[in-house]
Amino acid sequence: MAIQRLVTGHGNDGSGFIAIQSAPPRTDAFRNIPGMVSRLVWATTAPPSLPFDGADPTPGITSFVPGPGETRFIVVTFPPDSVFSAPGFDPDAAVRENLSVSPGLAERFEVDGMHTTPTVDYAIVLDGELWLELDEGRSALLRQHDVVVQNGTRHAWRNKTERPATVAFVLIGARSE
Numbered sequence: 001m002a003i004q005r006l007v008t009g010h011g012n013d014g015s016g017f018i019a020i021q022s023a024p025p026r027t028d029a030f031r032n033i034p035g036m037v038s039r040l041v042w043a044t045t046a047p048p049s050l051p052f053d054g055a056d057p058t059p060g061i062t063s064f065v066p067g068p069g070e071t072r073f074i075v076v077t078f079p080p081d082s083v084f085s086a087p088g089f090d091p092d093a094a095v096r097e098n099l100s101v102s103p104g105l106a107e108r109f110e111v112d113g114m115h116t117t118p119t120v121d122y123a124i125v126l127d128g129e130l131w132l133e134l135d136e137g138r139s140a141l142l143r144q145h146d147v148v149v150q151n152g153t154r155h156a157w158r159n160k161t162e163r164p165a166t167v168a169f170v171l172i173g174a175r176s177e
Contacts, residue, residue: 001127001166003027003075005041010051019052024075025059028101032093035079035164038101040064042073046173063104065117066173077166078130078159113156119171121150128165131158 002023009019026040043061046069066072083089098106108115114133125142132148133139133156142148152174159165 001037001077003039003041007042007052007056009054019054020056025056026061030094030097030101032090032097033079034083035077036083037077039075040072041075042071044071046070064102064106064171065104065108066119066171068173068175070173072169072171074169074171075126075166076169077164078128078157079164080159080162082162113158114154115156116152116154117171118152118174118176119150120152120174121148121172122170123148123150124168126166126168128159128163129161130165130167131160132156133158 005020005022005024006018007020008016011017024039024041026038028038030036030038040058040061043058043066045057046067048071061072064072064074084091084094095106095109098109105115105117108117125144125146127144129144130142131139132142132150135154139158157167
């Protein structure tokens with residue numbers, strides 16, 4: 001799934017215009033997890049400011065997990081879970097690649113894919129079906145256009161079908177209390 005990114009800005013007279021038109025600058029099709037694609041579309045540092053100054057902050061982001069008040073917009077295509085049990089799948093190579101592609105996030109993954117982030121996440125299923133798994137085996141099936149508000153709970157995403165599923169995520173860094 002190719003994604004076009006449009007970023008608007010303000011002209012000198014205050015009128016809106018397309019400031020950036022491109023693919024997401026950090027798009028990675030995983031070599032060691034066939035079918036997995038991660039796209040960091042946009043990021044803000046706290047606090048975001050307007051008007052947009054024209055400088056794309058996304059390439060310089062060092063963590064996919066935003067700090068308090070920061071945001072990340074990520075679109076992920078999840079391959080079928082069967083990829084992880086296929087002959088020749090190398091879990092160590094997959095972990096190394098994920099650490100390289102998704103710094104700050106990949107370190108939070110447990111062996112079984114469960115993870116927790118200090119964020120409020122809005123997730124929208126763009127295509128396919130995916131299961132949201134929570135603690136103690138609790139889970140819910142999500143289909144195209146379903147929405148999740150994920151409030152910093154331990155979770156994993158499971159694709160039990162034989163076709164990819166694509167999800168758009170907006171992560172908002174939260175304060176720890």
